[in-house]
Amino acid sequence: MSRLARLLVFAFGGGVMAVAFVLAVLDLPHFGTHEHLYRDLAVPAAVQHGTANVVSAVNFDQRAVDTFGEESILIASVVGAAALLRPSSEETEQRVPDLGRTLEGTRLIGYVLLPVTLVLGVDLVLHGGTTPGGGFQGGVILATGIHLLYVAGSYPALDRLRPVTMFEIADSVGAAAFAVIGLIGLASTGAFLGDFLPYGDFGQILSTGTVQVLSGVVGVEVVGGMVVLLSSFFEQEITVRAEDS
Template identity: 35%
Template structure:
């Protein structure tokens, strides 16, 4: 069925982005709203605390990172990032897709935190870029559905060449939708991680 209708070999991708593509768009906005809600609740009056010093807990010794953790995280971080991109790009061919790939990419950024520490992590993972990533992901999905309307088709109806079965460019709109979902998920999960980790930092002088 998938190979005949959309030239894809992953039936889950066919159902998610074709049969029930409009429902998946709704799920993207649910994620977008949930991340916005978490950010607003955690941020409160604290602002954007980026202090490098973690909160000190009385009578608890602060342990530093071991060389083994640092070295392992430095090796696994880039590898995990590449794997997340691979899962996203091959979502129409093998199990995976935008949500799974975006989650793996977000996990890769946390490995950078484990290996390099909070200050270096915040220089790479910036709130503004994550907000743009999440908004761009939802926007890609929305616009990909609107473009077919301009061509006289229905919302999210495929108007692109389906490509050859088994090819990276097969599936018409599905790879584009996968990319949009990956951007939204990675940006959203990383934004939540930032807010939680900021709760563990000592306030900056201008926040006290």
């Protein structure tokens, strides 16, 4: 299809969508409305299960099966990306000499922020049920924090301090633990991912039933997945060379 034909098709389709979208939103409840039916059901359900962070309660309790599907998407795409990025037969992996020239200021900030970022990530994962945060957010921050080593130091430094195999295991263990917790819930409450732990005191760290546990295992899985993903891209870019170059 020529570029012109493609633009014309898009102009027609986009135009129809724009008109339909505007007509649709004109009939939506007003922006900023005080009527939120799902909110009125989700908030009492979360409070009843002792979960202060209602968003986490929705993710890991009320719609936990949905999150199970979501983290399956996560692990599937990590496996897919790792498979696509592995060195092909015409390419070889080689150790690159440390060519990094980092500014002293960058290096300092990197090393100062590395522990701070890791602590922040652990905090977000561990308090996912009681304060804003949770496994997904904390996991991403942890994985990015580890890569401050690359920004501050060099790729060989990152490679030494980040055993990829361990993170591969963490990724699969996190995903499997989610399913196992779901099955325990099925055995003890009769519903897959049912909340079988005591709810505890509202707002305390040891509350929220399974929300906190599921948030934790998702955190482990996200750290593993992100590190494996980023390391595949790094290896592709930094250490893999086609044989003829």
